[in-house]
Amino acid sequence: MKRPRWFGSARQSELDEEMRFHIEQHAERLMQQGVSREEATRRAHVEFGSVASFREECREAKGLRLLDDLRADLQFALRVLRRQPGLSATAVLFLAVAVGANTAFFAFVNAYSLRPLPIRGAGRHFDLRAATAQNERVFFFDQRQYEALTSQAESAGELYSIERLTLPLVEDRVRRVSVEVVSNNFFPLLVGTANPHSAVLSHAGWRRLFGGEAAVAGKRIRLGSNFFVIAGVAPEKFSGVDAVVPDVWLPQSLRPLAVASGAKSHLRVGGILHEGVSPEQSQAVLSAAAAALSEGLPAAERIASVRVEPRHVISDDDEANVVAVGLVAFPFALLLVVACANLASLYLAGAAARQKELAIRLAIGASRWRLVRQLMTEALLLATLGAVAASALAVASMRALEQYLFQLMTRFGMNVAPVDADWRIAGVSLCLAVVCALLFGLLPSLEATDHAGAKGSLLARSTRPSRMRRGLLAAQACASLVLLVLAGVLLENANRFDAMNPGFRMDGLYESGYEAGDLAGFAAKVERMQHVEGVAGVGRVPLRGIMNRTNATVDGKQARLFYNYTDERYLDMMGIALAAGRGFTPAEARNQLPVAIVSEATAERLWPGRSAIGQSLQLEGAAQLFQVVGVARDVVSSFFFMGLDPTLVYLPAAVGSAEIGSLLARMGGANGKAVAQLQQACLAAAPESYCEPIEMRDIASIQRLPVRMASQVAMALGAVSIVLSCVGLYGVVAFLVERRRKEAGIRLALGSSRLRVMAAMTASPLRGVVLGAAVGLPVCFAAAKFAEGMAVYLRLSDPAVFVAAPVLLLLVAAAAALVPARAAASVDPSEVLREE
Amino acid sequence: MNPTPVLPGTLDLLILKAVSLSKEHGYGILLRIEQISGGALSIEQGALYPSLHRLEHKGLLAGEWGVSGNNRKARFYSLTAEGRKRLKQETAGWERLVEAMGAALRATGEDLA
Numbered sequence: 001m002k003r004p005r006w007f008g009s010a011r012q013s014e015l016d017e018e019m020r021f022h023i024e025q026h027a028e029r030l031m032q033q034g035v036s037r038e039e040a041t042r043r044a045h046v047e048f049g050s051v052a053s054f055r056e057e058c059r060e061a062k063g064l065r066l067l068d069d070l071r072a073d074l075q076f077a078l079r080v081l082r083r084q085p086g087l088s089a090t091a092v093l094f095l096a097v098a099v100g101a102n103t104a105f106f107a108f109v110n111a112y113s114l115r116p117l118p119i120r121g122a123g124r125h126f127d128l129r130a131a132t133a134q135n136e137r138v139f140f141f142d143q144r145q146y147e148a149l150t151s152q153a154e155s156a157g158e159l160y161s162i163e164r165l166t167l168p169l170v171e172d173r174v175r176r177v178s179v180e181v182v183s184n185n186f187f188p189l190l191v192g193t194a195n196p197h198s199a200v201l202s203h204a205g206w207r208r209l210f211g212g213e214a215a216v217a218g219k220r221i222r223l224g225s226n227f228f229v230i231a232g233v234a235p236e237k238f239s240g241v242d243a244v245v246p247d248v249w250l251p252q253s254l255r256p257l258a259v260a261s262g263a264k265s266h267l268r269v270g271g272i273l274h275e276g277v278s279p280e281q282s283q284a285v286l287s288a289a290a291a292a293l294s295e296g297l298p299a300a301e302r303i304a305s306v307r308v309e310p311r312h313v314i315s316d317d318d319e320a321n322v323v324a325v326g327l328v329a330f331p332f333a334l335l336l337v338v339a340c341a342n343l344a345s346l347y348l349a350g351a352a353a354r355q356k357e358l359a360i361r362l363a364i365g366a367s368r369w370r371l372v373r374q375l376m377t378e379a380l381l382l383a384t385l386g387a388v389a390a391s392a393l394a395v396a397s398m399r400a401l402e403q404y405l406f407q408l409m410t411r412f413g414m415n416v417a418p419v420d421a422d423w424r425i426a427g428v429s430l431c432l433a434v435v436c437a438l439l440f441g442l443l444p445s446l447e448a449t450d451h452a453g454a455k456g457s458l459l460a461r462s463t464r465p466s467r468m469r470r471g472l473l474a475a476q477a478c479a480s481l482v483l484l485v486l487a488g489v490l491l492e493n494a495n496r497f498d499a500m501n502p503g504f505r506m507d508g509l510y511e512s513g514y515e516a517g518d519l520a521g522f523a524a525k526v527e528r529m530q531h532v533e534g535v536a537g538v539g540r541v542p543l544r545g546i547m548n549r550t551n552a553t554v555d556g557k558q559a560r561l562f563y564n565y566t567d568e569r570y571l572d573m574m575g576i577a578l579a580a581g582r583g584f585t586p587a588e589a590r591n592q593l594p595v596a597i598v599s600e601a602t603a604e605r606l607w608p609g610r611s612a613i614g615q616s617l618q619l620e621g622a623a624q625l626f627q628v629v630g631v632a633r634d635v636v637s638s639f640f641f642m643g644l645d646p647t648l649v650y651l652p653a654a655v656g657s658a659e660i661g662s663l664l665a666r667m668g669g670a671n672g673k674a675v676a677q678l679q680q681a682c683l684a685a686a687p688e689s690y691c692e693p694i695e696m697r698d699i700a701s702i703q704r705l706p707v708r709m710a711s712q713v714a715m716a717l718g719a720v721s722i723v724l725s726c727v728g729l730y731g732v733v734a735f736l737v738e739r740r741r742k743e744a745g746i747r748l749a750l751g752s753s754r755l756r757v758m759a760a761m762t763a764s765p766l767r768g769v770v771l772g773a774a775v776g777l778p779v780c781f782a783a784a785k786f787a788e789g790m791a792v793y794l795r796l797s798d799p800a801v802f803v804a805a806p807v808l809l810l811l812v813a814a815a816a817a818l819v820p821a822r823a824a825a826s827v828d829p830s831e832v833l834r835e836e
Numbered sequence: 837m838n839p840t841p842v843l844p845g846t847l848d849l850l851i852l853k854a855v856s857l858s859k860e861h862g863y864g865i866l867l868r869i870e871q872i873s874g875g876a877l878s879i880e881q882g883a884l885y886p887s888l889h890r891l892e893h894k895g896l897l898a899g900e901w902g903v904s905g906n907n908r909k910a911r912f913y914s915l916t917a918e919g920r921k922r923l924k925q926e927t928a929g930w931e932r933l934v935e936a937m938g939a940a941l942r943a944t945g946e947d948l949a
Contacts, residue, residue: 018862018911019885021904025863026881028906049882057886062893 015058016051023048073377080378087350088382090731091343094724095386098339099432100393101717105332106428107398108405109325111419112315118237119190121272125241126279126310128159128269128286130293133304140266145293146183149269149306152289156282157273160186163265164246165258168690169209170222174683176413176690177209177223180246181255189272191238195251196231199223203236204415205247223248224688226257236418241270243314245415260688270311283308314417331486331717334479336432338721341479342728343382343440345472349735351375372442379441380434387426387433394429395421408705411698443468469732470768476725477772478779480718481809485780487718488801490711493641493794497704502543503635503644505575505666508533509696511541512663512678516686520656523663525681531674533666536573537655539565541662542637543699547645553618554606561602563619563649564637565659571597571632571650573666581613581630589654594622597630599648617649626651640703641793665693722809726816732765734820744824745832754825761824762817769813773806780805847879847887849930852915852923855897861910862888888913896922 027044031037081088116122128149130138141149146161153159163181168174184195201209201216210216217232228250239245250258255265273282286306294302315321351358358371398419406416514522519537527535540547547562568584570576579600588595596617603612616625626649634644653659667674675693682691737744744757752760784796854860854868862884869877891897896919904910915923 014911015885015889017909019882021861021908021910022863022866022881022885024908025904047881049880051882054882054885058889061886061890 015055019048019051019054069373070377073374074381076374077378077381081381084350087346088385090727091346091382092385092389094339094343094346094727095383095433095436096389096393097720097724098336099386099390099429099436100397101720102332102336102432103390103394103425103429104397104401105329107394107419107421107425108401109329110422110424110428111417112243113313113321113325114424115314115422116312117241117314118239119241119272120192121190122312124157124273124275124310125312126157126271126273126282126308128271129307129309130290130303131305131307132300132302134300135304138301138303139268141269141293142267143265146265146267146269148292149286149289152286152292153271153282155274156277156285157271158185158189159183159269159271160189161252161267161269162186162241163255163267166690167223167258167688168683170224170683174679174690175209176692177205177248178244178246178414179223179248179250179258180240181250181252181258183252186249186251190241191234196249197251198231198254199228200231200249201233202239202245202247202249202415203234204239204245204418206233208413208415209247223258224690228254228257239417241314243417244409245417247415258688279308279310331483331714334483335717335721335724336436337479338476338483338724340436340439341472341476342724343436344443345469345728345732347379347440348443348469348472349732352739353735376437376441379437383433383437383441384430386436387429390433391421391426391429394425405709408702466764470764470771473729473732473765473768474772474775476721476728477769477809477813478776479772480721480725481773481776481805482780483714483718483721484805484809485777485784485801487711487714488805489784489794489796489798490707490714492798492801494704494708494711496795497640497707500636500640500643502637502640502700503576503633504542506696506700508667509574510665510667510675510678510693511696511699512665512682513691513693514663514682514685515691516689518656518685519660519663520654522682522685523655525685526663526665526678529674529677529681531667531677533668534569534573535663535665536570537567537653537660538570538662538664539653539659541664541699542635543639543696543703546638546642547648551620552649554615559606559647561647561649562637562645563651565653565657566650567654567660568652570664573664574635576635577633579631579633580611581628583630584650584652586654589652592651592653592657592659594624594626595629595652596626597632597650598628599632599634599645601634601644602647602649603628603631605647619649639793640700641707643793664696722812726812729765729769729813729816730820733762733817734823736765737761737820737824741824741827741832744827745829748825748827749829749833758818758821758825761821762814766813766817769810773809777802777806846930847883848891849923849926850877850879851884851887851891852896852919852926855913856915856920856923859902859912859914861902861904861912863910864904865913891919895919 023041023044026047027037027040030040030043035043117125119125128141130141132138141161146159150159161183165179165181167177167179169177187193187195187200199221206212206216216230219230220227221230222228228248234249240249259265273279283306286308290303290306293306297303309316361371362368398421402416402419403410406414409416512522512526523535523537526532542564547564549560550563552559552561566584566589568586568589571578571583578597581597583597584595587593598606598612598617606612606617607615612628612631615628617628618625632648632650635648636643637645637648651659655663665678667678675695678693679691682693740761744761747757747760748754781797781802784802788794788796850869850873851865854865854872857868857872860868865888866879866881866884869879888897888899892899892913896916897913898916899911899913901909902912
């Protein structure tokens with residue numbers, strides 16, 4: 001076999017050569033003195049002394065001894081891994097899956113919460129926010145305020161501003177383009193290039209809008225009603241200062257071409273502190289501008305304080321974010337626990353199988369530390385291989401995960417800051433794998449060497465490994481159970497939300513997307529269009545967040561009620577049936593007469609056991625009493641997770657009034673064409689703003705998708721965890737069966753049934769699983785009850801889940817244990833007893 | 837006269853001295869020590885090497901591969917500047933020790949009076 005050229009071996013051969021030269025020279029000299037060749041060679045060797053021990057001494061003199069030991073350990077470890085390819089491959093696979101999943105998760109945390117913003121002076125970046133006297137946060141400033149802030153900030157740092165717009169890119173078809181109008185110093189300050197003077201494409205926007213076409217610079221594009229020249233494409237690594245990357249940056253000087261004249265600006269303001277200026281100092285400086293900012297504003301909007309909020313990464317590092325990341329990290333960490341416990345039991349089995357070898361090595365003088373080091377080296381070698389596989393897995397799956405997690409944003413044409421691999425990814429893989437290695441390598445190796453040493457006998461047996469094995473199985477079972485319960489709970493909620501009927505007809509229902517002036521004129525046009533079955537105006541489109549609420553007085557009692565403005569066509573068009581009374585008349589809507597329609601739940605709550613028709617409502621701020629003219633069926637208008645509206649009051653208003661903000665349309669027949677037609681009409685009516693009809697189903701899925709995705713991720717983790725646990729359990733039982741073949745043979749010879757033999761083989765490991773489930777279940781239930789108090793709308797303690805999860809776990813575990821146990825039941829007693 | 841084994845700790849000094857005269861390989865150093873001590877000192881041959889490597893590791897000697905007188909590849913050692921300084925120090929130290937030892941061993945009862 002060719003000797004591998006490990007570090008140090010070249011030097012070793014040099015040393016040997018040096019000493020050989022010496023011996024040969026000496027022999028030659030002796031020969032010159034007349035000694036025969038044979039005798040000379042013999043004497044030269046004798047007089048030189050032991051080559052091996054001097055070689056050792058030389059290496060010790062050079063401090064290479066430790067390195068040699070390490071090399072020997074590594075070589076030995078490699079040999080051991082090669083000798084047990086199945087065990088090694090399983091261990092690497094476990095590590096790759098568990099560490100890989102955690103690494104992939106970390107990649108997202110890294111991209112958004114750890115990696116510095118891709119700008120110059122990221123460590124001194126801050127967001128500027130303000131607050132009113134009522135401590136309501138103000139996120140946006142107008143141009144005049146921005147200028148006041150800028151002149152104030154000069155001594156503390158340099159400010160920039162961003163205004164987000166959505167514009168139509170008009171080519172042969174119209175596409176949505178997200179634009180950031182940025183202050184003229186944006187690029188000089190954050191990138192270090194000159195102010196571009198015309199449109200700059202982001203890398204993502206270039207890919208999305210122009211497919212990464214090479215000759216894009218100098219091209220003219222039409223955004224809204226004006227043309228812009230593309231100055232160039234920003235470097236890929238500059239993705240701006242937020243998670244959402246715009247398609248185009250426009251300098252402030254071009255704003256008048258992009259926005260209807262006189263439109264108020266909504267600027268987000270950030271900045272870079274001067275070197276050596278602390279956020280507190282700059283805050284003190286900027287607070288002095290508060291008074292100037294409030295000039296001419298109504299009292300409620302006056303700015304009381306200006307806040308400098310340092311932000312060096314993409315995400316806000318506020319507490320809610322940290323808690324959210326922690327919550328999501330938890331199931332991933334559990335998967336790691338499962339993998340570690342599994343590896344430890346695999347490793348324990350491996351070490352037990354090598355008991356004889358370890359005992360022999362101890363007997364011939366190896367120190368216990370030396371053996372532990374040997375076993376640890378093996379574990380670390382596995383960890384390194386696992387880390388490499390895990391990094392590869394994480395990097396390979398990152399794109400797919402990104403697409404999966406951000407599918408909604410992509411569907412609505414948003415670019416998300418890229419999640420890239422960097423050195424931290426590999427670092428985290430390695431750290432996690434090494435921690436795993438320490439956990440799974442240390443315990444069993446201490447156990448194994450202690451065991452072999454303490455008994456000092458090659459045949460020693462103790463009950464401790466079996467207790468440790470059971471403990472490890474229990475830990476896996478417990479962690480798997482928690483993951484299964486989590487997946488079950490989320491799945492149950494996701495299914496519940498999917499199955500929940502919103503109470504109105506979803507098919508073909510679209511929000512028009514029109515937000516500019518003359519809604520009435522637009523509505524009239526849409527109504528006449530082909531395939532449009534009906535239109536209706538509404539104050540707030542349902543399922544787009546929590547409905548507005550108002551205080552009301554009914555029969556002298558206070559109530560807080562959800563309300564919405566609708567025109568006379570709304571209920572009919574939405575397919576919301578009336579339980580009693582009538583709908584609004586056109587005249588009521590046009591004149592906003594004081595009549596109301598209430599939902600059934602509202603009627604039941606305000607006038608239990610009585611008819612609501614003819615009752616009256618005093619709404620806060622309204623001069624007259626509103627008379628109830630109808631009772632409508634209940635619907636979901638806020639969030640699916642909140643269920644049917646506890647209260648809902650419909651108030652009349654006509655399209656064209658300030659109360660009616662959106663137009664809904666129901667399309668029949670050939671949907672796609674009709675929608676395109678609707679969009680064209682919308683763009684024609686307001687060319688400077690982008691317009692896209694959104695299907696109500698999409699709005700509903702925006703609500704449902706996060707829970708659905710959470711349940712899918714949890715299910716994936718749960719499935720992986722249970723597969724890992726079962727493979728581990730299978731391995732343990734197979735190992736025990738192999739070790740106890742003789743016992744099985746004796747039992748069978750003495751007349752035990754095969755079933756009893758199988759039971760005996762699987763009893764101890766299965767007890768571990770049951771123990772884990774018994775510990776895990778009440779913990780899960782208590783945690784669920786606790787969390788339910790906080791997440792009001794999620795059902796977390798569904799008894800079905802708490803029955804199904806442990807049953808599933810135990811069934812799968814029993815199957816995984818019984819398959820290898822069959823081997824024990826099928827041993828031939830006469831053959832086994834003759835062995836050895 | 838039978839050769840005396842070298843005192844423990846003095847081998848390094850002898851090697852430094854031998855190498856200081858000219859560049860030499862291991863076997864040559866051994867012969868030179870025998871030669872300059874008039875055959876009075878003998879060294880266990882193999883023990884030379886751990887010492888050589890220790891001195892090299894400490895930066896007192898520099899080793900390089902070269903060709904020996906009979907055209908064989910051999911490793912030659914020479915004194916570094918550091919080694920030369922150390923040789924001077926150790927030589928002075930050794931002389932003081934010898935003087936002190938000599939004085940001590942020459943002492944008679946009268947010296948104590």
